Amino acid sequence: MIQPSLIPNVDPNPLPAPYWVFELLLLVTFVLHIFAVNFVMGGGVLALTAKLGFRKQEKGGRIFFDVAKLLPILLPAAITLGVAPLLFVQVLYGQFFYTSTIVMAWPWLLVLACLVVAYYGFYYVSYRGKRHPGKAGIVMLVSVALIVLIGFVFSNNLTLSQTPSRWGAKYFADPTGWNLNLSDPTLIPRYLHFFTAAVAFGGLLLVLIALSKWERDREYARHVFQFGGKAFLYATMAQFLVGIWFLFSLPLDLRTLFLGGSLLATLLLAIGLAAAIGAMFVMARALRQEKIRLGAYAAPGLVALTILCMATMRDVLRDAYLVRLFNPQQLAVRTQWSVFPLFLVIFVAGVALWFVMLKRYGIFAGAKVPH
Amino acid sequence: MNFPVWDVTFGAGLLIALVAILHVFVSHFAVGGGLFLVLTERRARRSGDQPLLGWLKFHTKFFVLVTVVFGAVSGVGIWFTIGLINPTATSNLIHAFVWGWGIEWVFFFIEITAALLYLYGWDKLDPKLHEWYGWIYFGAAYASLVIINGIITFMLTPGAWVTNHRFWSGFFNPTYFPSLATRTLICLALAGVYALITASVQKDRALRARIVRWSAWWIVPSLALMPAAIWWYILRVPADLWTSARGAIPVATHAVMLGGILFLVLLALAVFALLQPRRMHLAFALVVAIVALGAMGSFEFVREGIRKPYTIANYLYDNSVYAKAMPRDGGFNVDQIDQQGVLNTAKWIDVRKLDPADQVAVGHEIFRVECQSCHTTNAYRGLKKLITFRHWDQNEIQLMLGRLNLMHNGVMPPFSGTDDERAALAAYLSTVAPVVPSQAAGPLDGHAVFVRNCAVCHRVRPQDPLFLYLPKDPQTAVDALKSLPMLFPLMPDLKLSEEERIALVDWVNTQRGVAGAGAGGAKGGAQ
Incomplete structure (x- = not known):
């Protein structure tokens, strides 16, 4: 008898729209999600760094609270923006995604417990922190540590979901779901790749905070700009080492895709790298010449391009991992014309309403960040 | 699966x-x-x-x-x-x-x-x-x-x-x-x-x-x-x-x-x-x-x-088996699994061959893929408690598994799989709840016989088929109970001893007057 493969069959329902619609939605919403996640994680890490690093100076505490008051807004943004890619990844890759989550069920489920605790922690620091600065530091440390941990669990799940050969041994050894994917050589560099990007984003968040204070409190803003800009520079420099480590941890056939094997993959890597190097030069110049607008607009713009390339590479890599097992382009399609256009209309109207809501609040009019 | x-x-x-x-x-x-x-x-x-x-x-x-x-x-x-x-x-x-x-x-x-x-x-x-x-x-x-x-x-x-x-x-x-x-x-x-x-x-x-x-x-x-x-x-x-x-x-x-x-x-x-x-x-x-x-x-x-x-x-x-065959269902429907067997259909199963020496281990695997999404052995919806309550031995478990979809007014999915696989599952479940000799001495209790053998499907009320169709004459009823499938083709082929049949018929006849009062039904259906 032939051993049936462990990879589950695809869902019997056909895709309710062509494959590329979901792939595009998955990519776009993931990019937005990872932006918000990076701001939360990196912002939190740098807030703690400021508090510890400038312990004897008032501005350390000030940076800490300026970031802290944004976290209760950035975290729900990360969560709500995360729901969409969670939906679309299940549509396209459900058989891989569900299986790896089941293999590591408890860590996966506990992500949500960690998230609730971290979330309330951020609110505590934002609402009560100034009255109890000592306690606020500890609460922030716990919350940020939990967010960092959540990212690690996600990396475990995503690497496990694209390496089905690892599932069986783990599951049959422990079907109660107490597994991770620690033996995967790509896990640590992959996770560090995300973590380092988050720290760089934390730097950008500080540059944006500096911009909002540039006219009113130049001295403090200048300090925040220098701190954030340098954090961005150092993290991005480190990212080159981490990125190379990640690239060389990949199996040879996958690695070569990015090194000339595939035109698309190689091009994406080249553009992503060029944009990142460009962002570093722009930021270094902005810091030297104290041009806050250069640091707050041009550098994040280039970084956004890098992230877009990297997220697309992430999709290319996933499809390359699964190429012998599954091709989502071959999924049966029966477009639900009775509801798909309705989604598009509501989606566009929703985005428009969202901008109107922010505009009427005055967020675009100046630096009126809600608090 | x-x-x-x-x-x-x-x-x-x-x-x-x-x-x-x-x-x-x-x-x-x-x-x-x-x-x-x-x-x-x-x-x-x-x-x-x-x-x-x-x-x-x-x-x-x-x-x-x-x-x-x-x-x-x-x-x-x-x-x-x-x-x-x-x-x-x-x-x-x-x-x-x-x-x-x-x-x-x-x-x-x-x-x-x-x-x-x-x-x-x-x-x-x-x-x-x-x-x-x-x-x-x-x-x-x-x-x-x-x-x-x-x-x-x-x-x-x-x-x-x-x-x-x-x-x-x-x-x-x-x-x-x-x-x-x-x-x-x-x-x-x-x-x-x-x-x-x-x-x-x-x-x-x-x-x-x-x-x-x-x-x-x-x-x-x-x-x-x-x-x-x-x-x-x-x-x-x-x-x-x-x-x-x-x-x-x-x-x-x-x-x-x-x-x-x-x-x-x-x-x-x-x-x-x-x-x-x-x-x-x-x-x-x-x-x-x-x-x-x-x-x-x-x-x-x-x-x-x-x-x-x-x-x-x-x-x-509830156990992720499709009720009917349909395109792209991967064969995970009741009919297909009955024909092909669980071991040949389920993807996530560690044992593929039913060796009589491994019957219990195979039964455990079948339990995992077919029952465990709802049941545990000894906690929430624990089968140990249920089987112990009914005093079922391996043979009775096997017969009952054949009629799962009739239990409790049809709240269970049918068992999907071959007869040998059902036997393996029964073998495993009998190790979860080893049978305890229930009737040590003294006269048999008709209610206990009912609870053990009938109550998973039948309830004490006048419109229940047991009360509607079991002959009222004691001897005719005792004889009729010799072969349950002859009484009604969907019944499991439970073999009750003569004493059990007599006790059951006696008890049923005493209940006919009170059937519908609900007391016996609540008791009988408590598990």
């Missing part, structure tokens, strides 16, 4: 229930509470009631901390949990309703943004603009209920979708509107219930009384209208499913009773709050909230309970 089964030691069903009930208790507040905020704000501004506005600001913070944080994360939590425990059903719901989920996500995004801007805008915005955010919040929150309600009700009454697989057939299914009405009333009532909590900690007595009275006006009329909405709901639930809640599944029956009692207690407490608003205390408000949580939990428990044996009625069984 298509996916691995997560072994949740204390019971997968219990885990889903925990996450889901806590979530719905908050998410319905998130909808009703939105309307409460904006209407209360309007009321306070029109009457120039500054203290009320002050409280409302505080209540908004409470509202955001409860709904935007716990509500949103636990909502994702349900999704994570059902994906882990029933990935096949989750995948079907995702694929059949992707655009529904997508639309719901847009509303969710608007909802969260509006909630934060409403909270942060209290001191910054012009009152009219602030109320505008409140209305947008409520509109988006209610719209997300309008969407999710279609998918939740679909599972209980998928209607024509089962044959045509069309989005709107599944969405506007038979229970869609009664469920929406019921849940709307729950939302409104919970808005008042939660408001009592923040009201009760106000020091200004007059203010507290004003808020309590206003909040109670959200609870009492909603509760008063709810029986009508629930009655409409029940009318639209297929009769055979509702029969389960009325007695065939004890858990659902108990949940109906508990829900009813808690509902009445909640109504009484709310009326008391309305009449005696000055006597509101935090402890009282928390009791009201806990009672409401219990009532709501019972409601959801019944809804889930009567759906058994299906996750998606008439389409997918």
